Amino acid sequence: MNIRDIADIAGVGVSTVSRVINNHPDVKVSTREKVLKIIEEYNYIPNNSARVLKKANTNYIGLLVKGIYNPFFYEMINIIGSIIASAGYSMLYEQGDYKIYQDVDNIISFSNEKKLRGVICLGGNFIDLTDESFSSLNIPVVLTSVNTVSKLGKKTYSSVGIDNVKAAYEATSYLIELGHKNIAIILGKDDDMGATWWRFNGYKKALAEHNINLKEEYILVGEYESEKSYEVTKKLLQEDNDVTAIFALSDIMAVGCARAVVDSNLKLGKDISLVGFDGLDYSKFYTPAITTVKQPRKLMAETSAKLLLSLIKNETENEHILLDTKLIKRESCNKIL
Amino acid sequence: MNIRDIADIAGVGVSTVSRVINNHPDVKVSTREKVLKIIEEYNYIPNNSARVLKKANTNYIGLLVKGIYNPFFYEMINIIGSIIASAGYSMLYEQGDYKIYQDVDNIISFSNEKKLRGVICLGGNFIDLTDESFSSLNIPVVLTSVNTVSKLGKKTYSSVGIDNVKAAYEATSYLIELGHKNIAIILGKDDDMGATWWRFNGYKKALAEHNINLKEEYILVGEYESEKSYEVTKKLLQEDNDVTAIFALSDIMAVGCARAVVDSNLKLGKDISLVGFDGLDYSKFYTPAITTVKQPRKLMAETSAKLLLSLIKNETENEHILLDTKLIKRESCNKIL
DNA sequence: TTGTATGCGTTATCAT
DNA sequence: ATGATAACGCATACAA
Numbered sequence: 001m002n003i004r005d006i007a008d009i010a011g012v013g014v015s016t017v018s019r020v021i022n023n024h025p026d027v028k029v030s031t032r033e034k035v036l037k038i039i040e041e042y043n044y045i046p047n048n049s050a051r052v053l054k055k056a057n058t059n060y061i062g063l064l065v066k067g068i069y070n071p072f073f074y075e076m077i078n079i080i081g082s083i084i085a086s087a088g089y090s091m092l093y094e095q096g097d098y099k100i101y102q103d104v105d106n107i108i109s110f111s112n113e114k115k116l117r118g119v120i121c122l123g124g125n126f127i128d129l130t131d132e133s134f135s136s137l138n139i140p141v142v143l144t145s146v147n148t149v150s151k152l153g154k155k156t157y158s159s160v161g162i163d164n165v166k167a168a169y170e171a172t173s174y175l176i177e178l179g180h181k182n183i184a185i186i187l188g189k190d191d192d193m194g195a196t197w198w199r200f201n202g203y204k205k206a207l208a209e210h211n212i213n214l215k216e217e218y219i220l221v222g223e224y225e226s227e228k229s230y231e232v233t234k235k236l237l238q239e240d241n242d243v244t245a246i247f248a249l250s251d252i253m254a255v256g257c258a259r260a261v262v263d264s265n266l267k268l269g270k271d272i273s274l275v276g277f278d279g280l281d282y283s284k285f286y287t288p289a290i291t292t293v294k295q296p297r298k299l300m301a302e303t304s305a306k307l308l309l310s311l312i313k314n315e316t317e318n319e320h321i322l323l324d325t326k327l328i329k330r331e332s333c334n335k336i337l
Numbered sequence: 338m339n340i341r342d343i344a345d346i347a348g349v350g351v352s353t354v355s356r357v358i359n360n361h362p363d364v365k366v367s368t369r370e371k372v373l374k375i376i377e378e379y380n381y382i383p384n385n386s387a388r389v390l391k392k393a394n395t396n397y398i399g400l401l402v403k404g405i406y407n408p409f410f411y412e413m414i415n416i417i418g419s420i421i422a423s424a425g426y427s428m429l430y431e432q433g434d435y436k437i438y439q440d441v442d443n444i445i446s447f448s449n450e451k452k453l454r455g456v457i458c459l460g461g462n463f464i465d466l467t468d469e470s471f472s473s474l475n476i477p478v479v480l481t482s483v484n485t486v487s488k489l490g491k492k493t494y495s496s497v498g499i500d501n502v503k504a505a506y507e508a509t510s511y512l513i514e515l516g517h518k519n520i521a522i523i524l525g526k527d528d529d530m531g532a533t534w535w536r537f538n539g540y541k542k543a544l545a546e547h548n549i550n551l552k553e554e555y556i557l558v559g560e561y562e563s564e565k566s567y568e569v570t571k572k573l574l575q576e577d578n579d580v581t582a583i584f585a586l587s588d589i590m591a592v593g594c595a596r597a598v599v600d601s602n603l604k605l606g607k608d609i610s611l612v613g614f615d616g617l618d619y620s621k622f623y624t625p626a627i628t629t630v631k632q633p634r635k636l637m638a639e640t641s642a643k644l645l646l647s648l649i650k651n652e653t654e655n656e657h658i659l660l661d662t663k664l665i666k667r668e669s670c671n672k673i674l
Numbered sequence: 675t676t677g678t679a680t681g682c683g684t685t686a687t688c689a690t
Numbered sequence: 691a692t693g694a695t696a697a698c699g700c701a702t703a704c705a706a
Contacts (some may be wrong), residue, residue: 002699002700003699003700003701004699004700009679011676012676012677013678014677014678014699014700014701015675015676015677015678015701015702016676016677018700018701018702019628019676019701021675021700021701022701026675026676027675028676029675031676041609045446045449046699046700047387047452047698047700048386048450048451048452048701049384049385049386049387049390049395049452049698049700050390050682050698050699050700050701051700051701052386052388052682052700053384053386053387053681053682053683053684053698054681054682054699054700054701054702054703056682056683056702057702058386062481065415070341071408071411074408074411074414077411077430077433078402079429081430081432082432090429090431090451091429091430092427092428092429092430093400093418093423093428093429094418094427094428095413095419105691109382109550109636112382113382114385114387114427115384115385115386158696191573193696224619226618226619227618230622246687246702252618252619255618255619255621255622255623257622257624258622259621259622259623261623262624263488281474281563281564281589281592282563282589282619284563284577284593284596285567285592285593285595285596286596286623287561287595287596287599287605287623287624288594289688302558307686326610338682339682339683339684339705340683340685341683341684344693349692349693350692350693350694351683351684351693351695352684352685352686352687352692352693352694353692353693354693355684355686356685356691358684359685363691363692364691364692365692366691366692368692382683383683383684384682384683385684386682386683386684387682387683387685387686387698388681388683388684389684389698390682390683390684390698390699390700391683391684391685391686391698392684392686393698434694550677574678580697597695608699616676
């Protein structure tokens with residue numbers, strides 16, 4: 001069943017059917033209705049490939065997600081997906097693990113191969129972006145929750161994110177204000193140039209401002225996993241009796257820490273203070289509830305999708321949007337002398 | 338840059354280039370290398386739409402996910418995605434909320450529109466499946482973590498899931514064996530004919546076998562949300578002093594319950610026993626750790642993807658696979674007299 | 675307002 | 691082993 005069949009059945013030319021399908025104005029109302037009825041009746045669906053081949057553009061938007069198991073992104077995927085869908089686009093989803101470091105090449109080949117109209121990247125490393133990085137790409141790119149280190153190429157892509165340095169600085173400062181001096185930090189990956197790196201910088205900045213020395217032993221790596229964070233925290237608590245606070249760079253890791261504290265016969269929110277990062281639901285329902293840096297992930301998702309849509313429609317220029325985080329104080333922290 | 342350009346540059350015919358691209362045997366090694374070099378040099382990527390138009394089949398596999406925020410599915414999405422990708426297919430992702438009840442129509446239009454090679458559905462309601470439901474569909478369908486009620490049409494699709502009745506029966510029986518008689522249950526949605534309904538049946542079966550009456554007041558609805566579950570649990574504990582155990586049909590909801598117990602000045606794992614469902618990581622790290630029914634979600638994801646791939650390759654017939662769940666006993670339950 | 679004819683880039687058939 | 695050419699289904703320029 002193709003456009004010609006419909007045309008024959010309706011007793012009209014193919015172009016008329018095409019015009020009906022594409023809502024062109026120059027069709028008599030009665031003709032349009034007749035054609036529409038037949039399309040309906042025969043369940044005709046235009047061949048997308050032929051359309052794309054002819055028009056040389058698709059209605060695909062690519063979503064490139066970095067990090068296999070990142071609950072933080074999952075919710076965002078669906079928000080982005082629904083906005084994209086209601087704008088008439090389809091979402092082509094691809095994910096890569098943390099090991100792939102050629103993210104730019106990834107985007108370009110993804111785009112070329114699938115003839116995308118635009119791309120959103122959730123996470124990823126874009127360390128050495130240049131003015132030419134995206135030059136071979138003629139579709140808009142939105143990097144969301146991505147930390148670019150380079151100042152170059154800002155005109156060639158958009159971004160939506162948070163100020164990781166500031167967020168981590170605030171969280172660490174909060175712990176310091178509560179009187180903590182021995183503050184351990186659980187990093188995601190130690191070779192990560194993304195969020196981990198910037199947040200680590202915020203932590204170091206806060207320590208430095210209060211003349212607290214950075215201690216090697218207090219820098220742990222949790223691999224963004226509860227389990228791993230549990231292990232490293234437990235080990236730390238066994239070996240060191242001075243530590244009074246822990247800053248975990250994700251809530252997933254914070255939960256692992258929390259349990260490690262309990263299992264070390266210490267009281268969370270009393271012997272050890274804990275701050276997480278992300279603002280996932282379950283930090284709120286944990287016992288005791290875990291203080292965390294809340295990222296506006298719904299807003300981030302919405303902003304990204306809407307921005308990309310505007311960019312595709314050429315309604316706006318590339319933008320770099322930083323959204324606010326919020327330190328949510330709960331029961332896992334307390335004041336010490 | 339198209340196949341003709343490459344052919345011209347290489348000084349060969351288009352068919353030769355096509356043969357090279359598609360790894361056809363009848364090409365002299367030297368010719369193949371020459372063409373390959375030029376393809377590489379000019380960064381030529383074959384036009385997918387033209388290919389599809391010609392071959393009348395894509396390399397798209399559709400993933401239809403039900404339920405906007407279901408962490409249980411998220412991890413599975415990525416596992417499925419990576420298996421699909423390494424088999425050379427791309428994943429077209431669509432999601433719907435719980436309100437859409439015409440899931441079969443959804444699959445069919447999705448498939449037709451995108452010329453999919455196969456579809457995996459994560460969740461969803463397929464209550465009145467008939468032998469004809471999928472008859473207009475000539476691609477394999479795998480329903481994962483879906484509860485079909487109908488016995489019809491089993492030859493026309495595959496499924497991967499767990500025995501929800503049995504799993505819920507075991508969990509409830511466990512609580513009963515511990516001495517509990519007043520066991521509340523937190524359902525997902527009250528009008529859900531999917532997992533909730535079957536698990537609810539397992540719960541009822543266990544109660545009936547031990548001559549425990551089903552109490553209206555003990556049937557709560559948590560909307561698959563921690564927050565909502567928190568509220569209904571808190572209300573229950575205020576109004577009723579007899580309840581000694583709660584069975585939450587998802588870990589997300591269990592976490593909400595857990596906190597509600599604490600906030601009602603009761604001790605979880607002592608005054609109130611709690612069993613969750615799913616086996617998400619954080620039930621393990623909760624304090625106290627939450628007993629839960631673990632679903633083998635990685636295995637479910639792998640099984641689904643591999644099954645679909647075999648079905649596409651016509652290597653196997655439709656199958657209906659039930660995987661085992663496991664009750665993981667932790668600290669949130671205790672024996673009462 | 676409507677129909678005819680052409681070409682989008684590829685693969686497959688048929689020659690050579 | 692290789693090349694010419696005819697589809698695939700559609701949108702559109704042009705003709706009517």
